[in-house]
Amino acid sequence: MGFRDYYRQFDDIDEAKLNLERRERRRREKAAALERAPDIDLAGTEWPDLPHSEIVNAAIARARGRVNGYPDRHASAVRRLLAERHGVEPDRVVLGNGAADLLHAAALALLSAGDELVMQWPSYPLYPLLAAHAGATPVAVESGSVAAAVNDRTAAVVICNPNDPTGSYIGSEELATLLSSLPDHLHVLLDEALVHFQDAEDVDACLRLVDRFPRLLVVRTFSKIYGLSGLRAGYAIGSDARVLAAAAPVLGVNALTQAAVEYALRNGDAEVERRRQAVARERKVLTDHLRELGVDVTDSQANFLWIRVRGMSGDRLANGLRQQGVIVAPGGPLGEDHHIRAAVRGEAASNRLLRAVENVL
């Protein structure tokens, strides 16, 4: 080491150079952190974030009250809010322990042994079970109109709208035409668990058909866009008092759930709208990017996409994505082997999914 070099090693460190070194180190750390990123789960359809703390507080406040007594089994406050919201009488609204329970109870009331329950397919895997529990036969319609599958043994039709897992949406006019074409004795269970995610028309467009079609029962949930899956809350609106009474839980919904739902209905509209817009925006971006990659994606109106890669089974695609740290629902258990269902989340999740799909292709 020369004379000057010896002293230069004691020189000041240039701040700009130091910052560059820091930024480079941070970039390396971030890259390493991304490589260590935990698996991202896009298999579920429930809302991924925790509910607003005030909703939880409402439930906790009720828990600190008189929980030794039974709750209001008619859930009067919640039903009144729902009735006002949808422009129906409160006695046409039933609050239940989740949409699935309401559908299950309604199916048990409507179906008997030997009856048939018609449904589009692929659709929500619970529907065939509903028929089986009632001793009826599920009739899955994979292509063509549901109305064509109706015969004199058909007791009810169940429609998921937007459909899980395809995300397809039947508009209110098309639905009205379908309902008009069905025999008068037939009941229709309209599962609108995902309806808040559609941006094709007004959120209540199909629900308003309960006035024109007395045998229509519309079921909704607080598990999806409201993000309250753990509280198990849903509601049904219809015109048939017998079906409504059958669908209602015998001793009502627990007091904590009623308190949380009531708070969410009173204060949650802005957040619901924000979530709806965020999903619609991200759904479009993700759909476009996936199609640019040559992937088949159905036009979804739900908070997930129904994806297919030609020449690849859904299981293989799901496994390939799993190896990239992205968990999706393979289509087999949902009714179609060649697809996968991937939830629409934020931009970061979309980027992870896109990168994983690119790597698998």
Added chain:
Amino acid sequence: MRYRTVEPTSERRRRADALFAHGLLAVELLLCLSLFGPQPLAWFWIGSQVDYQTGYVTAGIGTIMIGCLASLMLTMALAKRVDHAWKLVRRAAGHRQERGALERIFATSVGVALVLFTIWFFVIQGPGPTLAPGT
């Protein structure tokens, strides 16, 4: 200010660096002091020569002003380099030397120059004619 922490060298080298640092500090002090005596005097002499050679007083005064200013800047640039070297040598000698000493040395040299000037003005040269009209 940040600088690298270098593994300590031998004690002998450190002592030599400490001595070297003192030398550099002395150079800095001399450079600063030169601003208040030798350099102006030198430029006064040069200015008088210019005046004598050209016959223009203005040329002499201009030379003095420009020369003083130029040598001030050159001296400060040189002093700054010496100060930086002093800082590095101090660090090499094992001191946690974050800043240079030029500001303090400059201030000290101004103080010294002021004291010397005062002594020269009032004691050596003596009071002016209004105070002592007889001298």
